[in-house]
Amino acid sequence: MTYLAEGTKTMDSSPRRSGLATVLSLLWADKFATLAALFLLLLTVTCLVGPSLVGDAAGGINFAGRNAPPQFGKGFLYILGGDNLGRSLLARIIVGAQATMGVAVTAVVTSLVIGALLGLIAGYRGGLVSDVIMRLTDMIMSFPSLLTALVVLYVLGPSVANLVIVLAITRIPVYLRTTRAEVMEARSRVFVTAAIAMGASPARVLFRHIVPIVLPTLLTIAAVDFAAVIITESGLSFLGLGIQAPDFTWGSMVATGRNYIASAWWLSFWPGLAITLTALSLNILASWLRIVTDPQQRWRLEGGHRDD
């Protein structure tokens, strides 16, 4: 058995393990990624179940608890303190999670689907169609997304639907460009040419050969983008053009707290921290995904490597 290249590969006779088991062991190999995944799991559960548990505490006005500092005295709901109207911050963060996540998930899924589809078409077909799509994308990308969002929301009115639409449209280019680049790269690979030479239909080539290559990168981008959308939406809410009262997201909570920086810092701190931790978890997970999906790097996580 000859070596493939300068001392790096021998023949490996181990069969693959089941998909899920592999993923979990790869995850465990990177402790930060494990933490991130757990945090996101907790967050998801909170979003789904949380509001029904603590909803009342988030809504009811309680003058006695106005700007209450974090404490254990008033029961566990107030360990993060109370806001300017005395409502439990913890409860509001839990309820706000649903709104924040809801907007983000919708925007990301929409832009991913549309962006990926357009990218697939642009990358596979090439030619005029591709050029036109790319030029439109470049146009959207060249102007700061926040400013575009501001203007559009101003003109059309800041409803939740408009917010999601604006966020989705400004993110589409990211997915589109990446998908197109990946599709073009995959298209030039020899095994794709081989499939076409064997008589495979475009559909088969796309879904059997190209999509499996593109998908991992797409998921990685989606994770990073998710974080970016949350931060953008928070920024918009902070500036007053996002979700409008009485609905609230973490961003608008930070905005409210801004007026009380000196007296009650916890109003802005905890919601902001929630945003940061969520974005951080997503970025860490994206980083992990990048290593896992790159065959060159993946060995760092497999079975641990031995130094001599």
Added chain:
Amino acid sequence: MTEPHTPLLAIEGLKVQFSGPRGVVRAVDGINLTVERGETLAILGESGSGKSVSASVVMNILDMPPGRITAGSVRFEGRDLLAMPPAERRKINGSEIAIIFQDPLAHLNPVYSVGWQIAEVFRIHGRARDAADAREKAIALMERVGITNARSRADQYPHQFSGGQRQRVMIAMALALSPKLIIADEPTTALDVTVQRQILDLLKDLQREMGMGLILITHDLAVAGLMADRVAIIKDGTIVESGGIREAFTAPKAAYTRQLLEAIPHVERTRRSGEEGELRPPLLVARDLTKEYQLSRGLVGSSAGTLRAVDRVGFTLREKQTLGIVGESGSGKSTVARLLMRLTEPSSGSVHYRDRNLFLLRGAELLAFRRDVQMVFQDPYGSLNPKMTVAEIIAEPLAIHRDILPRAQWRDRVRELLGLVGLKPEHAERYPHQFSGGQRQRIAIARALASEPRIIICDEAVSALDVSIQAQIITLLADLRDKLDLSYIFITHDLPVVRSFADEIMVMKAGAVVEHGRTDDLFLRPRDDYTRKLLSAGEIPAWMQRIETVGHPGAPRAETRNAP
């Protein structure tokens, strides 16, 4: 040698390890080498043998980590390079020992001019008065290595030169300070065959003129035979044979040496289909096939001319026949392959498959064509989808052409095909990355056979493989042809390889056919100058041709023409 004498370079007991994902690999496991002034030592080995690692150690450019030198010494004129302090070691590189790399495009900095990079050697070692002086010296060097218009070309960038010229630039850089030792690491592998001889001749001239020691690292026995005085054959990190080159090749002591010698395409060991003189029915007929590309410039789109990639090519491929298409890069042979597979449309001309015009086929007929004509590609790493199992890869033609075999029988068919190409049934559930290059080509061949084709087009199918593996794959292809009545179109740049395998050969240059004839006629009585050039460039030195099947009578031989 009875008196104490210091060789120019002496490597003793060198051991180098790499730590990687699957543990520790011993790339070099105790080698001893010497080189004298004025002599050429060839280090001969296949990929992964450790030859380039050794060169990297001598030049102090090994990546450490992941590499590590665990034992040994490298003495240059008596001084141990490995034990030297870094500043002193740095002074030797470029001025006393220099290296010429394999791939000149990658090894030249793309953002600086060629003249600047050559002049840099002078500047680093303080051998020029100023920048202008260094530039003059660089220009003189460029002229010495045979680059015309050196003065104006010195300001150009690497991408503006051809492959051969870039290698001349690298040679110029190596020669700049008249080093005592030059290492040439596969200096001609990335170049066209006709250019290869020029570069090798240049190196030989320069060595004679300057009297330096030359270490030539190569996998090509003919190159070694041409250039070297002594040879060291390296396998798996150890030297299995060393000594004067003629002795080593005519009376090899190691089995591996014999294996390498046997793999040289030898005129005696041909595997042609035998039945000459019989005109079998034509399968594929090309007439005046032409493909032109428009070269456009800028946004305005006015074309700067057309490029004729394929220029009125014509031939007839009959049943059970093997046609070889030989040419260097830019000859158009790969474009012809793409046209024949209908992966691209011609500008004019036609191809008829069984009397039907290939480019007019549609629907079911086109699909039938794609069943009958399959292709094996050059790149064994890229031609298999890394995410599919071997079974899925081989069965893909069955999945595309549902009428060949019902799904239930695919498993058995896959096993049968694996057996045909010399692989085992349990390989079906593994993934491509678990196999070597030669094995992957076997998988690609199995895939090509799945749809029971009539014609297989091999586009440089063995070019990326080691020499000994090449011989195995060609033997496999010949066996399959005999068993399954296949026709082949074998495209290559390597004339000797195709001599043993093809009935007819077509030589292409710049898109056109310059010569076309039966193999023996072409080799013995070439009519075109270019064919003659190719032949002499690929020629094995005379003294090597006389080596008989380098075996003892009992050694297994490939069958000759007259075998049943």
Added chain:
Amino acid sequence: MRFFKRSLFTLLSMAGLLLLVFFLSRMTGDPSYLFLPLDASPADREAFSRLHGFDDPVYVQFGRYVVDLLHLDFGRSLSQQRSAMDIALEAFPHTLKLVSMALAIAFAGAILCGSLAARRPGGVFDRLISVLSLTGASTPDFWVAIILVLIFAVSLGWLPTSGVGGPSYWVMPLFVLALRPFGLLGQVVRGSMIGALSSPYVKTAYAKGASQAKIVFVHALRNSMLPVITVAGDLAANLLNGAVIVETMFGWPGIGRLMIDAIMQRDFAVIQASILVTACAILVLNILLDIAYVVLDPRVRHA
């Protein structure tokens, strides 16, 4: 001409944007809702519409819009009773100064830290930088701003909370604005330098006997700059996003804050003017980037 792809498309972009603004403002039925305060009476609205010709057919309005554009006339700001363009042009230099300084700091810091991290991938410094840049990319800028204000202005009193003035007024805004670009660019520089340092032509330089410094700063750096410039270009537009928030937080009288205020005050003329000024600035930036690319990479010149 083909060298200026980026600029060309930004130009088209601008045209598209201005068209968009025009149609958006006419799309919502009664444009006066955009210009007048919400509690204006119907009579006022009618008078306003007639005065500004909003009841004319669309193409006439468009014609007038284009003419006004060419005269750089966006109308008068309702809150300040001055030409909207003048107001925008006054605010812009403040933003320009802030953003350029932030970009310069982020760029210089990224090159320094990225190069140092690339020299020993996986080492202590490298991991530290990775953590920092990851954190930088995950924290919302307004939150960082609030925390900084809390610590340095409110508790410690070292820095002012808002406004323009001497160096102390610049510290926090610059820090917040440069944080994310620094993190992003640092990662790109690091990746790019690792690639360059392990490339074959660097091996050649070692084989010629070049010193470590020469290899990093002459051979590797120039080649790594190409992807960095591309990313920096994309980033610059996004810096303006950050500027909006930073200016709002720190009361910086730049164009970002101007837009937010204009939105709050429903002063559409100012909004339009601000958009145009910003778009022009981005166009200029892209032209400069295109030039930089041509200068740095000879392969582009001779393609």
